[in-house]
Amino acid sequence: MDAIEPLFDRNIECLFCKGKYTSKKIRSRFIKVTSYDTDFYPHYASDDHNALLYNIYVCPHCGFSASDDFAKYFPPTTKEIIADKVQKNWVSHDFGGIRTIHEAVKTYKLASYCAVLKKEKHITIAGLYLRVAWLNRKLENTVQEIRFMKLACNEYLQSYSTDDFKGTQVTEVRLLYLIGELYRRCGEIDKSVRYFSMVIEKKNSSIETKIIDMARERWQEIREEKKLSDTIVS
Structure with a gap:
């Protein structure tokens, strides 16, 4: 019997262009968290099984990037804006394979940009920024870590003032x-x-x-x- 691999291909349909593609995910049985920082950043037993690296799906066809937290609904005019700002400028790149931390940072930045254009909830955008900060902490890039913590904090403040966190796990x-x-x-x-x-x-x-x-x-x-x-x- 073949051994079960930690990574598997998840079939994705792009929320924006409806294109089909696959993106790697880690099977939950292989994800082992050894500790958390005081801002909930998880430390994994193995860098190879870092679930943070695979939370974002990047469509190789149009560049639209998202997480499971994105709503399927696109507010009026946002599709046109995304087509102009993202799809039109997309240089085909496949993030569907094994990712390095640097590649994962790129996927979160793409997703946060798409989230802002799509007018996702502040709580969703904040979570993306926070994860960029966490990955930069792992890379020991303090300047970028602080930059994205400040961005995340601002979005969390907006979420608190608008109550858009209600109905989420936060x-x-x-x-x-x-x-x-x-x-x-x-x-x-x-x-x-x-x-x-x-x-x-x-x-x-x-x-x-x-x-x-x-x-x-x-x-x-x-x-x-x-x-x-x-x-x-x-």
Whole structure:
């Protein structure tokens, strides 16, 4: 009997041009997460089985790129805009095989561009930007990591103000925590504390005790760092 391979070809129909193609996915049994960073970035047991690399589908026919989170509906005029901005300028490239981290970054950037043109939910666009930041962390590219964390934070703020996260897997508590954590990682401590406090205030009304505990931990870390800084200065 042949051994089951970690990667398999998933059949895709492009949301935009309806073209058919395949894109690699990793079988769930091979995905093993060993730990998470404080912004939920998953560390995988094997770089070869990094599920982040294969979340985006890039149509080789027209260039339209998407994830499973994209809506099938295209708002008025967006198809014409995508045809002009993406399809017309697409140089045929196949991202359907095994991907490097650098290739995966390209797919997320393509998908985020398509998501903006398509007017996807802010929560969806934020998730794409955050994953670009995570992959740049893996590449130790701090400048690009911070750039995309700031983009993600702005989109999460827009999602919170418009409530477009409702009906998704991202809860209000998780969203507020992420905003606080991204602010913290970008060095905007006062804003970070404000959002962590908003999370902690929900301790009696939320069942997401783990995230509330994480907010407390980040808030305490900020206090300790400030005390240390004040001690050094004095």
